[in-house]
Every structure is written in C-alpha cells, then in structure tokens.
Amino acid sequence: MTTQTPLDPDTLIGCPQCDATYTLAAPKSGETAHCARCGYRLIAPRKKAGMQIIMLSLTIAVLVIAASVFPFLTISAAGRSNSVSILQAALVFSDGILVVLALATAALIIFIPLLRVLLSLYVLTPVVFDRPPARGAVKAFRLSEALRPWSMAEIFAIGCAVALVKVTDLADVQFGPAFWMFTILVFLVVLQDTFLCRWSVWNSLDKTQT
C-alpha cells in the first residue's frame, strides 16, 4: 500500500462523483481516463479539440441568435396565418404571475445557452492560441459549468415537434427556418459537450501549477 508515505495532493486527481482518488497520469490525446469505481469521465483530452470547440461555439452563437428572431412555426387556418419566433413564444406567459414563466423560458432557451457559448469562447480562445488566460477566465468557466443543466435549447427543439403534432388537427402548420436551426443546434450542443475536456481546461487555467 502506498498510504504510508504522505501524499502530495498535487500529484493526485479525485473523482467528483464518488471521491475515489488516483495518482494523476494524463492520458494521451484521444484516450479517456474513467474512474475505475463509478465510471465517471475524468480526463478526455483531444488534439485540436480547442479549435473545434471554438468553431462550434461560434456556430451555436449565430444559430441561437438567428433562431430567436426567425419564425420557427407558421400556422394557417381559413386564410389567416400566424408565424411565431421563439421570443414570441416565451412572451405568451405575459398574463400576471405567468410573466415569471416568460422570463424563465426566454432564459432557458436563449439567454443561458448564448451566455454559456460566449463564456466558453472567452475562456478557450486565449488558451487555444497559447496566450495567458483571459482576466476572470476561472470565474467565467465556473459560471459556464454551473449553468450547464439550465441550458435547454435542445429540449425546446423537441418541444417544437411535439407542439406541431398537437395542433395539426386545429390548423395547418409548417416549420419555419428557425426550427431547422434548432434541430442543427441539438447536435452541435451535444458535440460541443463531448469535445470539451473539463479537466484539460481547468489544468490550462491553473496558476498554482507550473
């Protein structure tokens, strides 16, 4: 057993999910280090991942902005038609107490995803181009990570499809350009999440290590 010698915390890595502790041995690019006890993905570095994430983030930012202004569904019945954008959808909860819900919906599907993308661009761009980390990069990345479960753009995309089926018997419904943007967004968001090795980012922002 190695426990007799006092351990240097700098040479260790802990599993955030189950608290298992391992001596740090960074895997090669393309390999993944999982926790041997609970299977948590500890380190998964990828060559060029930084650049790919930057490109993905830029695309996501453009798509989210465009998708929130263009109509995503168009309804027509008896000669009348109505196109709605995501901002309009969020604003339907504008009756009294439901205003809270309008704000929350807009935040979950537009503002939080957008903020996360901007934060990751801010954090990753200097790192990828071998510059010193941007001011407040640590705080920015921590906020981005804390917001991760609250970014729900991809759930909204599936919601569009469900709503479409639900109203087809009331009226004719067609997908607008924003719907397709959101569909692409679903894949991009997942891709960005798998490319990102959080440990590598933290490690490159680490000022306590040489």
Add this chain to the structure above:
Amino acid sequence: MVCMELSGQNADIKSAKDLGLVTCRRCSRVWPIETEVCARCGHAVQSRDITSLQRVWAFWVLGFMCYIPANMFPMLQTRTLLQVQEDTIIGGAVELFHYGSPGVAAIILIASVVIPVAKFMAIAFLAISVTRPSKVSPHQRTVLYEVVEYIGRWSMIDIFVVAIMASLVQLNTLAAINPGSASLFFALSVIFTMLSAQAFDSRMIWDVQAEATDHHAGETET
C-alpha cells in the same frame, strides 16, 4: 480506456476522505482536508456536504408540493368558435389518445407524469439509501443518479410545448390557446426537483459501502 489507480486493485480504491484529503467537485483537484476554497477554480470544497440531505429533502418537498397543483389546474385553455375547453395534463393526454394521436399522448404522459413521478421516487430512494447499508450496489445507484440528473431537464418539454402552442394558435375569433395556471406550478416543480438532485452528494453512495466492507473485513480478521 486508461484507468489511473493509486493502489492497483479495484477493491482498494481509496477515497480522498480516507486519505485525509478533499477533492474539488468542480475541477477534480485534490487538496489537504482543511482547505475550504479550491485555489484552482474557486469552488467551495467540502469533504462531505453535511447539509446535502437536508437540502435534497427540502427541494424534494417543494417540488412535490408544486406537482400536485400542476396536475389539478388546467395546463391549456383552448378557445374555438363554439366552446372554451380547459385541459389538465392528464386530461389533455387522454383527449389526444381519443382523437387519434396515441403517440403524442404517450410522449406527454411519459414526459409529464411518468418521468416526474419516477424522479421523485428515485431521489427519495437515493437519499434514504445513503443513510443505511443498501442492497442495491453503489454502481447501480450511481447509474440511477446519473439518469435522474440527465432526464430531469427533459420534463421542461411540456412547458415549452404550452408556450409554443399558445403563441402559435392566436387566430383571433377562430381559435386561441392560452396557458393555464398549472404551467407555472409544473415549471416550478421541474426546477425544484432539479435543485433537489443537484443538492445530493453522490459521494455518500460510496461511503456507506466502504464502511460496510471495512467493518466486514474487520470481523473476518478477528
């Protein structure tokens, strides 16, 4: 797959707590036990979150309390030329089933009834299981926890569907759909259950197990 291990054997894996250390749950950096804030990422570090279960149950109860009115009040109000109709979540799904969209009815029922109820049960089970030795292996419980965390967000889909339908179907006198008060309670319920799951300190799943194994090992030696 590369596994980094301190002592080689799977059964001998030491937790940071056993080693007198503490791990940052945000960035996986290991620190001496007395550390309070991670110097790498600024996240507060605690060996075990002692208030975890209290917060889990507090949010659980809040989420559950919101889920009851979410099912009693109307989720949608549909106004057509002839009538005004108010649908609760379950009522709406039953209606859809009768009018020939069993697929959508099933999606709604799974997303707004099955998943929330299963989630309440799963979180309660996890919170209870860490206070005593459990028959369900830590590995299975970890998977359960991961599933709860991943799937919980998807319950929001119902709120988005209501928002989309209500903004879309505004054809003046012809037909209009408006959100009902249940939508607010439902959204709150989803948010509280997400907070409840996030408050759970998953490291506790492995602690009880480790103590039980240690205890057992001690017994066989003597």
